[in-house]
Amino acid sequence: MNDRQRPGDPAPYYEAHVFACVNERPEGHPRGSCKARGAIPLRNYMKIRAGELGLTHVRINQAGCLDRCELGPVVVIYPEGIWYAPRTHDDIDEILDSHLKQGRRVERLMLLPEQKQPAAE
């Protein structure tokens, strides 16, 4: 249990629930948006690959603005609450295989809570 769970809470509906921001903002908005940063094809690829890998208890969802636009495209995986900023299909494959299949972490793509800007390339 995490510190927000209570004894007697129902079992999880999804083993892991992934939310990929696909929010769009008007062109030229100072914060940009995950969609402008390529979120939609990445999210679509993630959904298809999760199916191909047989991750049947994992749901790959789209979400509105997660309010970390500068770091986008961002995804968050619950219940563990781990945030990633994938840029490529390889990044998605690594998150699916290492995090969702093996229960590890992909440190190079993880976002920290205090992080406001992308790490230097």
Next chain:
Amino acid sequence: MNDRQRPGDPAPYYEAHVFACVNERPEGHPRGSCKARGAIPLRNYMKIRAGELGLTHVRINQAGCLDRCELGPVVVIYPEGIWYAPRTHDDIDEILDSHLKQGRRVERLMLLPEQKQPAAE
């Protein structure tokens, strides 16, 4: 920690992260949709009221299809993974006050994992 968390994981970015399905399907679709069942005004009300109540570490997000359409409009609250089917502003107020502010559960609105159809009224 829940059983998907790992020692060394970053602190949560949001204390509670609420996802409200606002998915729309074509009229007449056999599963219906959360939007057709009134999801959008309820989600908007929830977001405004959360702000008014000072729930600053809670994010009220919109989400694409959570795949529990028959039960909609549905919301899920992470990291605890509790699902609710609110129908009215009063339902939203109770979830905000009891669940998100006081850390309790609103049993009458909770969805169980095996539930496929709404409870009888």
